[in-house]
Amino acid sequence: MAAAIIDGKAVAAEVRERVAADVREFADSHDGRVPGLATVLVGEDPASQVYVGNKRKQTEEVGMRSIHHGLDDSTPEDELLELIAELNADDGVDGILVQLPLPDAIDQDAVVAAIDPGKDVDGLTAGSAGLLAQGRPGLVACTPQGVMELLRHAGVEVEGAEAVVVGRSILVGRPLANLLLNASATVTVCHSRTRDLGEVCRRADILVAAVGAPRMVRGDWVKPGAAVIDVGINRTDDGLVGDVDFEAAKEVAGAITPVPGGVGPMTIAMLLSNTLRAATARAAAAATASA
Numbered sequence: 489m490a491a492a493i494i495d496g497k498a499v500a501a502e503v504r505e506r507v508a509a510d511v512r513e514f515a516d517s518h519d520g521r522v523p524g525l526a527t528v529l530v531g532e533d534p535a536s537q538v539y540v541g542n543k544r545k546q547t548e549e550v551g552m553r554s555i556h557h558g559l560d561d562s563t564p565e566d567e568l569l570e571l572i573a574e575l576n577a578d579d580g581v582d583g584i585l586v587q588l589p590l591p592d593a594i595d596q597d598a599v600v601a602a603i604d605p606g607k608d609v610d611g612l613t614a615g616s617a618g619l620l621a622q623g624r625p626g627l628v629a630c631t632p633q634g635v636m637e638l639l640r641h642a643g644v645e646v647e648g649a650e651a652v653v654v655g656r657s658i659l660v661g662r663p664l665a666n667l668l669l670n671a672s673a674t675v676t677v678c679h680s681r682t683r684d685l686g687e688v689c690r691r692a693d694i695l696v697a698a699v700g701a702p703r704m705v706r707g708d709w710v711k712p713g714a715a716v717i718d719v720g721i722n723r724t725d726d727g728l729v730g731d732v733d734f735e736a737a738k739e740v741a742g743a744i745t746p747v748p749g750g751v752g753p754m755t756i757a758m759l760l761s762n763t764l765r766a767a768t769a770r771a772a773a774a775a776t777a778s779a
């Protein structure tokens with residue numbers, strides 16, 4: 489039997505509706521103030537411009553405030569660090585998103601480290617990643633959260649499952665491995681040096697591909713009935729394709745995400761959810777401080 493196709497567009501729309509309702513409630517209980525998300529884009533990479541444009545548009549659609557800073561790609565690092573410091577100090581800014589990758593001349597780690605952990609809606613700072621690794625509450629990277637939401641929606645049992653994550657990036661592979669571990673899966677993380685990748689993947693009840701290599705995960709790497717989550721978005725001559733050979737894998741899997749329309753739409757939905765969460769935590773901290 490062919491796999492159930494997991495509809496990320498529909499799940500993302502549900503998340504956005506929930507966030508929009510919660511934003512209205514937040515405004516009602518905070519004198520009309522709405523959460524604010526600051527986006528920072530350095531340079532003019534066309535794909536990044538599209539991503540940031542979509543983030544800004546959807547921020548406003550759920551009733552939050554979008555504050556954007558577009559900087560020239562020759563912007564010196566200290567100028568970017570100064571902007572981050574200003575956004576950290578700005579009470580109307582609840583979340584800060586610096587679009588990656590940054591130009592080579594800028595130290596990405598230093599910029600990420602400068603973000604106030606309370607406004608780290610990408611979950612990228614060492615503090616956020618550390619809390620997640622310890623299974624403690626904090627802001628969690630958006631795409632991995634989106635993957636967990638899709639698994640929940642598809643009714644996939646995570647507890648006790650064999651989960652294999654292909655990819656070890658700080659944006660996806662590592663935080664996702666920790667989320668799966670925190671949900672009591674048995675987690676294996678694979679990467680470019682993994683021996684016999686196909687053999688490891690065939691063990692997976694939950695198989696996640698997040699490497700950025702078109703159709704690398706083959707149909708015969710999929711265990712029959714497995715949930716297959718494809719995080720890859722690769723531009724090829726055939727159009728957008730994922731990291732999984734979808735046509736072959738869908739004949740074997742129990743459930744699978746398509747590309748496009750699977751994980752992609754979830755990332756921004758979870759960013760909006762994180763921004764609301766950051767605003768709520770900051771408002772509660774401010775109320776405690778003034779009590």
Ligand code: GUN
Nearest residue numbers: 585586587588589610630
């Ligand atoms: N570049 C590609 N994906 C992302 C993301 O989720 N956050 C940021 N900041 N940059 C990205």
